[in-house]
Amino acid sequence: xxxxxxxxxxxxxxxxxxxxxxxxxxxxxxxxxxxxxxxxxxxxxxxxxxxxxxxxxxxxxxxxxxxxxxxxxxxxxxxxxxxxxxxxxxxxxxxxxxxxxxxxxxxxxxxxxxxxxxxxxxxxxxxxxxxxxxxxxxxxxxxxxxxxxxxxxxxxxxxxxxxxxxxxxxxxxxxxxxxxxxxxxxxxxxxxxxxxxxxxxxxxxxxxxx
Numbered sequence: 001x002x003x004x005x006x007x008x009x010x011x012x013x014x015x016x017x018x019x020x021x022x023x024x025x026x027x028x029x030x031x032x033x034x035x036x037x038x039x040x041x042x043x044x045x046x047x048x049x050x051x052x053x054x055x056x057x058x059x060x061x062x063x064x065x066x067x068x069x070x071x072x073x074x075x076x077x078x079x080x081x082x083x084x085x086x087x088x089x090x091x092x093x094x095x096x097x098x099x100x101x102x103x104x105x106x107x108x109x110x111x112x113x114x115x116x117x118x119x120x121x122x123x124x125x126x127x128x129x130x131x132x133x134x135x136x137x138x139x140x141x142x143x144x145x146x147x148x149x150x151x152x153x154x155x156x157x158x159x160x161x162x163x164x165x166x167x168x169x170x171x172x173x174x175x176x177x178x179x180x181x182x183x184x185x186x187x188x189x190x191x192x193x194x195x196x197x198x199x200x201x202x203x204x205x206x207x208x209x210x
Contacts, residue, residue, distance in 0.1 A: 056082070072098075088115075093128075104132075121149075138166075155183075172199075178208065 051058060056066040057073040064074040065081040072082040078094045088098045092108040101117040110127040118134040124142045131148040132138050138149040138156070145162045149155050155166040156173045163180040166172050172183045178191040184200045191197055192208030199205045 053084075069100075085117075093123075101134075175208075 053068045054070040062078045069084040085100045129146040133150040168185045177193040189205040194208035
């Protein structure tokens with residue numbers, strides 16, 4: 001034994017299979033890395049659940065489920081599920097689903113909605129019955145029901161533009177007050193205050209006024 005032994009820093013490598021540990025009594029031991037790995041899928045609080053994967057979480061979500069993936073979270077969302085992927089969050093949105101992808105979010109009261117694949121896609125508050133299918137950095141903003149973005153990137157449907165859709169392309173925007181409208185396979189195109197309108201293809205097209 002070495003009295004008053006103090007170790008301030010240990011440099012480890014991902015290939016290491018044994019590490020040095022200290023217990024509450026100050027005793028130093030070698031332990032296998034595998035013995036320190038958690039043997040559970042994650043954390044479950046106040047839920048009837050189904051969970052697999054690594055470090056996933058379910059909170060207060062009756063019949064909520066996380067199947068595979070890692071660091072996913074279902075919170076206060078009954079009958080909701082996340083299947084695969086990582087760092088996806090489903091919050092206060094019953095019967096909604098995130099399938100694969102990473103850093104995707106379905107936020108409060110976006111019930112009966114789905115995100116499939118892609119990354120950094122968001123369905124904001126009260127965007128119920130809405131859908132984002134793949135792509136990345138796509139967003140359907142608050143109070144925009146029954147709307148969809150399919151593929152592409154940096155596409156946005158802003159507040160109160162319900163029943164609208166963007167399919168493919170990039171950096172397209174349907175602004176507030178342009179409900180029941182669509183942009184198809186275009187890029188950097190915009191709809192302003194233009195109900196029942198459509199842009200199909202092209203670049204930097206616009207309808208309405210800013």
